[in-house]
Amino acid sequence: MLKQLFRSYHERSFVPVFLSGKELNKSTTRDIQKIVEKAVSKAYGQQAIPPFWQSGCERRVLLLDDLDDTKLSGEYFSKALTHLNSIFSLMVITCGEFFEFREYISPNSFGILNKLDHYTLLEFGHRRRFELIKRWANLGGNIHPPEKTIALIDQMEKLVTSVIGAGVVPSTPFFMLTLLQTLEAGSPTDLQHSALGDYYRYLIIHSLEVQHVSREEHAEILNYCAHLGWFVSQTPSQKISTTDFQQFHHQFTERHGLSLDFTHRSRLLAQAKLFEQCDDGFGFVFPYLYYFFLGKYLAEHLDTEEINQFIRKCCLSLHNPDCSNTVLFLAHHSRDKRVYEGILFILQTHFAKCSPVNLDNDVDVVNGLVKSTPNLIYIQSDPLENRTEIRNLQDKTEAKRQELMPDSETLPPEFVALISLLKTIDILGQFLKNHYGQLEAQVKEQLIKELFDGAFRGLRYFLELLVQDSEWLIQSIEKVIEKRGLEDDQLKRNARAKKETFELLGMIVTAFIRRCGISVASPHLARIIERVIVGNPTTIYRLVLSAIDLEYQGGLKDLSKLRDLNQDIKNNSLAQWILRQLVLAHMHLYSTTHIQKQRVCAELSIDIHNQRLVELETKDSKRVAH
Incomplete structure (x- = not known):
């Protein structure tokens, strides 16, 4: 960012000077002048120093990066900034989010900084x-x-x-x-x-390499942080005091026979943005660091009963984000049988009294809501524009969800079980993707089938719950339709309410099917998934396979599977509607040829409308309305 600002100010005839926090190590007037001249020489050459001082303060701009890296503190820190402020008319300073904590320790040293405008770099939606x-x-x-x-x-x-x-x-x-x-x-x-855990490891190693940590030290530092992760996990706030940190450091070095200086190690971890001090103690800088290192420690100590009890406790509370993240990161680190059996045990306990939905002989009531499969229309549009619209909608709905989402502890037990079920599906799916090359085929088949069946047991529970109250649901929708004046005829109003109830139930089933498909969607698991489907050729299993195929670009190149499935479910309105929705979603998000669209829409009886035609029809209808 500062490099871009350097270029921008320079193009506008200002004299920008780039300086790092590490270089700000002296505070006297003469020392500050030398530091500035060194930076000017580095940017423009030795000959540019006299013209710099002659240019006038109003044209000089200081770009000071990573101010939190300076070793100055207290009055020396304040003096250095005061001298810089007298040299430059404008200062742009960057620092870490915990830098302001220094103000609590030495408030008088922040005089100049408090006069500046403060901005925070927001996260991307x-x-x-x-x-x-x-x-x-x-x-x-x-x-x-x-x-x-x-x-x-x-x-x-x-x-x-x-x-x-x-x-x-x-x-x-x-x-x-x-x-x-x-x-x-x-x-x-x-x-x-690579597996997902490799990306987290790369981020960590990259942080160490920026601090010029040698490769020989990587393993020791990762091990140090793994033990630190377990130590921190034993505190309710996931923060520790200076005394606790020093105690941990002493125990670690004694246990491993190492001579590590506490001050040097704590400074290194802080500079690498791994573990640093904030206003309520020492802690890992970002959540992924804590869970990565905790997962690493758990994976390396599975032989101890204490660790196994901790993992079982987490598995029993997967609706809690802290527990689900802990188990997820453990799954990144270990393919041990005890890990997947622990996850599997929890999955099998969810909605254990229900049998999995198959969408063959258990949706007659839902299909009875409509005389035939409701028509769906594909409006031709640009996939990239569609994705932009969806991302906008996600930002809006996520903001509202965070405002309205109650504490998981106050939710009804059925919804807690649903959240836990969905988390278990995600974790088990990620486990399969991470370790596809190390697990035996029979194990992968068992886990995938258990994943599908667990999801569809939960689906049956909620589907039957809604179907039992379908009359109330239909009547409620009828009242809304009548109140809005959308349909005067009572019979037509009832038929429309039934159709909307059918589509609501269809969206719920589609969401479960897509969740299952996405959780295991990987080319490395495709052969095993095919074997699971062949061994269990129910309609819902076959729809999961279609959902996986349609989760990638080019999902409509081979229409034979879709054609066969569509033929087999021609008398099953719900299954047909779901298949059409999956295909519509694919065409909405991925690039497909005109011929592919025509063929699949003709095969599945989906109407095609041109976007331009729809826009013209909308404009015409507005003119008539006016």
Whole structure:
């Protein structure tokens, strides 16, 4: 950011000077002058120093990066900034989010800083992330055909969404760009076919390398932080005091026979943005660091009963984000049988009294709500524009959800069980993706089938709950339709209410099917998933397979599976409607040829409307209304 500002100010005839916090190590007038001249010489050459002082204060701009890296404090810190402020008319200073904590220790040293305008670098929402990814994919000019561009953007979006998770990694430009760099094929950081845990490890190693930590020290520091993660996990706030930190350090060095200076180690971890002091104690800088190192420690100590009890406790509370993140990161580190059996045990306890939905002989009541499968319309549009609209909607709904979402402890037990079920599905799916090459085929088959069946047991529970109250639901929708004056005829109003109830139930089933598909969608698991479907050829299993195929660019190249499935479910309105929704979603998000659209829409009886035609019809209707 400061480099961009340097270029911008220079183009406007200002004299910008770049300085790092580490270079600000003296505070006298003469020392500050020398530090500034060294920076001027570095940027413009030795001959530029006299013209710099002659240029006048109003044209000088200081760009001071990482102020928290300076070793100055107290009055020396204040003096240094005061001298700089007298030399430059404008100062742009960057620092870490915990830098202001220094003000509590030495408030008098912050006089100059308190007079400056303060800004915070906000995290990117869904739309901003998408825009950055789209720009990254088009660097150097868009030389790829549309389908290849969409595939690249889709791959990047899925990676970034997976790594960022539910806020465990900050969605800032720095982290975003660091992750995107790992996807460049042939680069030294090419991780595009790696397990998710490798990305977190890369972020950590990258932080250490920036501090010039040698490779020989990486393993020891990672082990130190893993033990520190376990130590911190034993405190309610996940923060420790200075005394606690020193005690841990002493215990670690004694246990491993190491001579490590506490001050040096704590400073290194802080400079690498791994573990630092904030207003309520020492703690890991970002959530992913805490969970990564805690997961590493748990994976390496599975033979102890204390650790196994801790893991079981977490598995029993997967509705709690702290517990679900702990188990998820454990799954990144270990493929041990005890890990997946623990996850599997919890999955099997969810809605254990229900049998999995199959969508063959258990949806007659739902199908009875409509005389035939409701028509669906595909409006031709641009996939990238569609993705932008969806990301905008996600930002709005996520903000509202965070405002309205109650504490999980106050939710009804059925919804707590649902949240836990969905978390278990995600964790088990990620476990399979992480360790596809180490697990035996039979184990992978068992886990995938258990994952599907667990999800569809939960689906049956909620589907039957809604079907039991379907009359109340239909009547409620009828009243809304009548109140809005959308339908005067009572019979037509009832039919419309039944259709909307059918579609509501269909959306719920579709959401479960897509969640299952996305959780295991990986080319490395495709062969095993096919075997599971062949061994259990129920309609809902086959729809999951379609959902997986349609989760990637090019999902409509082979229509034979869709054609066969559509033929087999021709008398099943709910299954047909779900299949059409999956295909519509694919065409909405991925690049498809005109011929592919025509063929699949003809096969599934989906109407096609041209976007331009729809816009003209809308304008005409507005003219008539006026």
